[in-house]
Amino acid sequence: MLASRHVSTLADLPLIASGKVREMYGLSAPDDPSSASAQLLMVASDRISTYDAVHPTPIPDKGNVLTGLSVFWFEKTRQILPNHLISATDGVPEEVRGRALVVRRLQMLPVECVVRGYITGSGWKDYQRTGTVSGIELPGGLRESERLPEPIFTPSTKAESGHDEAIDFERAAELVGDAELMRRVAEVALELYSFAAEHALANGVILADTKFEFGIDEGASGAGDGLVVGDEMLTPDSSRYWPADGFEPGRGQPSFDKQYVRDWASAGGWDRTPPAPAIPPDVVAGTRARYLEAYERMTGEPFQAWLDRTGARAAG
Ligand code: PZK
Numbered sequence: 001m002l003a004s005r006h007v008s009t010l011a012d013l014p015l016i017a018s019g020k021v022r023e024m025y026g027l028s029a030p031d032d033p034s035s036a037s038a039q040l041l042m043v044a045s046d047r048i049s050t051y052d053a054v055h056p057t058p059i060p061d062k063g064n065v066l067t068g069l070s071v072f073w074f075e076k077t078r079q080i081l082p083n084h085l086i087s088a089t090d091g092v093p094e095e096v097r098g099r100a101l102v103v104r105r106l107q108m109l110p111v112e113c114v115v116r117g118y119i120t121g122s123g124w125k126d127y128q129r130t131g132t133v134s135g136i137e138l139p140g141g142l143r144e145s146e147r148l149p150e151p152i153f154t155p156s157t158k159a160e161s162g163h164d165e166a167i168d169f170e171r172a173a174e175l176v177g178d179a180e181l182m183r184r185v186a187e188v189a190l191e192l193y194s195f196a197a198e199h200a201l202a203n204g205v206i207l208a209d210t211k212f213e214f215g216i217d218e219g220a221s222g223a224g225d226g227l228v229v230g231d232e233m234l235t236p237d238s239s240r241y242w243p244a245d246g247f248e249p250g251r252g253q254p255s256f257d258k259q260y261v262r263d264w265a266s267a268g269g270w271d272r273t274p275p276a277p278a279i280p281p282d283v284v285a286g287t288r289a290r291y292l293e294a295y296e297r298m299t300g301e302p303f304q305a306w307l308d309r310t311g312a313r314a315a316g
Pocket residue numbers: 017018019022023024040042043084103104105106107108215230231232
């Protein structure tokens with residue numbers, strides 16, 4: 001036998017996709033081997049990227065924090081929209097417990113669904129150049145990082161490599177092939193963002209913007225159109241988390257989670273072109289503490305509770 005009974009390892013599973021800091025594997029449903037990869041295993045690593053480059057040094061527990069935060073938001077937003085989460089324990093191999101989820105395979109929509117509550121990043125660049133973001137006209141005179149009068153839906157393309165390109169709603173509807181569905185996606189994305197941003201702010205965190213990925217669950221039974229939110233949800237890797245304390249429009253804001261790494265790397269003279277430098281132990285420790293703090297602020301529970309619930313391995 002290749003492995004003992006009731007034990008699976010990642011090495012047994014087909015790698016379906018990999019990103020800079022996570023991987024996706026195929027699973028077959030326990031009672032139906034013919035349903036090859038009706039389910040997926042999404043695995044978050046401890047790798048960290050800044051300025052689009054992955055550092056060679058991991059941040060212990062980062063994958064656990066991001067996975068725990070995704071699950072927190074999946075559970076908390078279920079009244080707004082169903083999601084692809086099946087389990088954080090059943091079917092998750094022991095070696096990745098705490099940082100992996102079994103999820104339903106969806107037909108993913110071919111657009112990134114970005115919602116912005118504050119004007120920053122590529123949105124700020126586009127606004128300065130054109131006064132608009134994704135075809136939405138904004139008031140004049142906004143300062144960098146300023147809160148918008150109301151959150152805006154700013155879809156983008158999914159680039160295979162390189163950077164996503166902002167598109168307007170009409171182009172997104174064209175790519176999705178269903179304007180009515182796209183209207184519903186925009187509406188639900190705005191609702192999810194507003195719900196989460198309000199919760200975050202009450203806990204001292206500004207959720208400046210976020211990226212959702214939606215899909216259609218073709219096996220969905222009963223009422224509804226099968227629209228489901230997938231991917232990771234409202235994590236610091238898919239969103240901008242800023243400390244509310246010290247927020248000041250008119251400049252870029254420090255990242256809640258990555259700022260120690262960025263500051264250290266800049267001070268060390270890294271010119272932001274790959275390869276990204278190794279991170280020293282004190283900066284790793286400070287960054288790890290920030291991730292844990294984000295988890296605890298957002299969920300209101302000790303991070304250890306997530307590790308205990310999922311049977312995660314000790315970090316390191
Ligand atoms: C899916 N990605 C992004 C890329 C990752 C994740 N439920 C789903 N069904 C089908 N496909 C996907 C999902 C989800 N979520 C997600 N690409 C496809 C991605 C690389 C690594 F972990």
